[in-house]
Amino acid sequence: MKQFFAFVKKEFYHILRDGRTMLILLGMPVVQILLFGFAINMDVQHIRTAVYDPSQDETSRQIVQRITANPYFDMQGEVYSMQEIQDLLRRGDIDMAVVFDEAFQTNLVHSGKSQIQIITDASDPNLGTISTNYVLAIIGQYQQEMMGLTGIPYQIDIKSKLLYNPEMISAYTFVPGIMGLVLMIICAIMTSISIVREKERGTMEVLLASPLRPATVLISKTIPYLTLSFVNLISILLLAVFVLHVPIQGNLLLLIAVSILFIFLALALGLLISTLVRTQVTAILIAGLGLMMPTLILSGMIFPIGNMPQPLQWLSALVPARWYIAAVKKIMIEGLGFIYVIKEVSILVGMSVFLIVFSIFNIKTRLE
Amino acid sequence: MITVDNLRKNYFSDKSGKFAGIGKENGLSFEVNDGEVFGVIGPDGAGKTTLFRILASLLLPDSGSATMNGIDVVKNYKQIRRIIGYMPGRFSLYQDLSVEENLRFFATVFNTTIEENYDLIKDIYQQIEPFKTRRAGALSGGMKQKLALSCALIHKPDVLILDEPTTGVDPVSRKEFWDMLKRLKEQGIIILVSTAYMDEASRCDRIALMRDGQFIATDTPQGIIDAYAETLWAVQTENMSTSLNDLRSCSEVLSCFAFGDKHHITVEHGFTKEELSGFLKEKGYRNVKIEAISPSVEDCFMALTKD
Numbered sequence: 001m002k003q004f005f006a007f008v009k010k011e012f013y014h015i016l017r018d019g020r021t022m023l024i025l026l027g028m029p030v031v032q033i034l035l036f037g038f039a040i041n042m043d044v045q046h047i048r049t050a051v052y053d054p055s056q057d058e059t060s061r062q063i064v065q066r067i068t069a070n071p072y073f074d075m076q077g078e079v080y081s082m083q084e085i086q087d088l089l090r091r092g093d094i095d096m097a098v099v100f101d102e103a104f105q106t107n108l109v110h111s112g113k114s115q116i117q118i119i120t121d122a123s124d125p126n127l128g129t130i131s132t133n134y135v136l137a138i139i140g141q142y143q144q145e146m147m148g149l150t151g152i153p154y155q156i157d158i159k160s161k162l163l164y165n166p167e168m169i170s171a172y173t174f175v176p177g178i179m180g181l182v183l184m185i186i187c188a189i190m191t192s193i194s195i196v197r198e199k200e201r202g203t204m205e206v207l208l209a210s211p212l213r214p215a216t217v218l219i220s221k222t223i224p225y226l227t228l229s230f231v232n233l234i235s236i237l238l239l240a241v242f243v244l245h246v247p248i249q250g251n252l253l254l255l256i257a258v259s260i261l262f263i264f265l266a267l268a269l270g271l272l273i274s275t276l277v278r279t280q281v282t283a284i285l286i287a288g289l290g291l292m293m294p295t296l297i298l299s300g301m302i303f304p305i306g307n308m309p310q311p312l313q314w315l316s317a318l319v320p321a322r323w324y325i326a327a328v329k330k331i332m333i334e335g336l337g338f339i340y341v342i343k344e345v346s347i348l349v350g351m352s353v354f355l356i357v358f359s360i361f362n363i364k365t366r367l368e
Numbered sequence: 369m370i371t372v373d374n375l376r377k378n379y380f381s382d383k384s385g386k387f388a389g390i391g392k393e394n395g396l397s398f399e400v401n402d403g404e405v406f407g408v409i410g411p412d413g414a415g416k417t418t419l420f421r422i423l424a425s426l427l428l429p430d431s432g433s434a435t436m437n438g439i440d441v442v443k444n445y446k447q448i449r450r451i452i453g454y455m456p457g458r459f460s461l462y463q464d465l466s467v468e469e470n471l472r473f474f475a476t477v478f479n480t481t482i483e484e485n486y487d488l489i490k491d492i493y494q495q496i497e498p499f500k501t502r503r504a505g506a507l508s509g510g511m512k513q514k515l516a517l518s519c520a521l522i523h524k525p526d527v528l529i530l531d532e533p534t535t536g537v538d539p540v541s542r543k544e545f546w547d548m549l550k551r552l553k554e555q556g557i558i559i560l561v562s563t564a565y566m567d568e569a570s571r572c573d574r575i576a577l578m579r580d581g582q583f584i585a586t587d588t589p590q591g592i593i594d595a596y597a598e599t600l601w602a603v604q605t606e607n608m609s610t611s612l613n614d615l616r617s618c619s620e621v622l623s624c625f626a627f628g629d630k631h632h633i634t635v636e637h638g639f640t641k642e643e644l645s646g647f648l649k650e651k652g653y654r655n656v657k658i659e660a661i662s663p664s665v666e667d668c669f670m671a672l673t674k675d
Contacts, residue, residue: 006476010465017464202460206519209424209454210477211446365445367426 177301191270249335407572463505510541
């Protein structure tokens, strides 16, 4: 046990005395959260919109005004034929066109029914869907106001209710994903490098020739980095709440506990990597790039897992971040309690145990 | 006591692109007695580090066995790691830890304290104690060596394995280092040391000359020198670089090597200095000096590896 504490102390010295690295380790998550938070921003803005309004009546005018006034849309002006719309879309000059019925208001008043056609450039399907939704929301709101004023139930009944994120703010859905990605990569890099560095600098040779048990070396490496990662976790949560404006709906302690479990898992994965490679460069490549791709693509952070082909869905079950992100979404965004994340937590615990045992089993008692 | 029996280890070396290792033809066998300083002497790539790593339980031999005080280095490697003090060829302490922190760390790793074994390292550690708060990375080569030795000694090992401890160390520190080894030997510690410096051979009780993974001679330094049978001369001329080839072209000269400012040559029996001097004058050399010398370990090494 004395050996263990001496080792932990030594690791702390390494970290604290290497100011530059510590700055990177503590600064990187902040930069990443901000970059990802703002760059992977699925809020579509500056939707270049054209209007074709043959009816030119009061109702259609009002709707056009509302679209123009909305900050998400950049109104490009009116067009006067369907052909013109097609040309503009084809040339990429506009992203969306709103087409009104002829005699829009008359139809609405007399038959209680009227039509608006929304044509979007669906070469980016997300953009298409999202901008359509925006227009639907605007029209829906207008209808309700009209109903309130006139008392007549006009029959363009657009109801779209989005659970948990009614405003479609993408930070809500992305912050858990980014937390999973950033913690996974930073933690795995930290531990894998710290052991490989001992190999590269030759200190591993001295440690191996001592009575120190390899398991002691491994486990004591995780303690200081667990502390460091905790600092990172706090800074990530502060950024999420105060910069990206994502509220923590659920229990903060539960969120932190699950996050620490995930950090430990990522550190253990780093240990496993370190037992397999010889140089710091390979460790960074594997821990950084090698984990980045599966975490980005298979964790459900960007692409919904339910939409993946079955084999990829099975593969995604092996990505630890998938379970962590799911748990964070439940706790942080949906505000659910522990009972709802038991499955995720159990899987994360299982994976951690497996990784630690496997790394200890894998660590070499000699030079290879 | 160290007993090595028929030890072999061959591997493909990425560095030289060929098979390296030890005991390729005949497995290595030797013994080191208690309280002995045993030197393994040979050029880079001779297999010294491989041998020492096997003995330090860091590499597995292909075949053969080695025991230290009766403990097998393969089967009982955990026990071996308690009784050895190992100092790798490269400086392998934590550069970002201070002198004292390094020593304290290694003391704890070996389940002991600095205070407990202070008397053993006192002579060595006192020299670097004034700098105990300095980071190890900022020490000079000689001081690093002293710190590394202190760390290898802190747990009072039975066997000290030092892989090229004096490489890259200045001559004064090298001499001090050997003086320290002598004092440690008096404490009954078996010392296994390797070096590429032939002039350090005489500081060992017994030496093994090593080349290409084989011991080519094992004896006391004096024994090795006594076994030297050639006639050895040192030759000095005005133009040393051309004379090396001219000497080699002389049919009575058996071997010729540059040794600093002199050439060491061996000649056929019966060949006289006057005859050689005449040969060199004919080639146009003036101020030729030839003297008979007694061989050094390096001369012996050259003679043994000539063929």
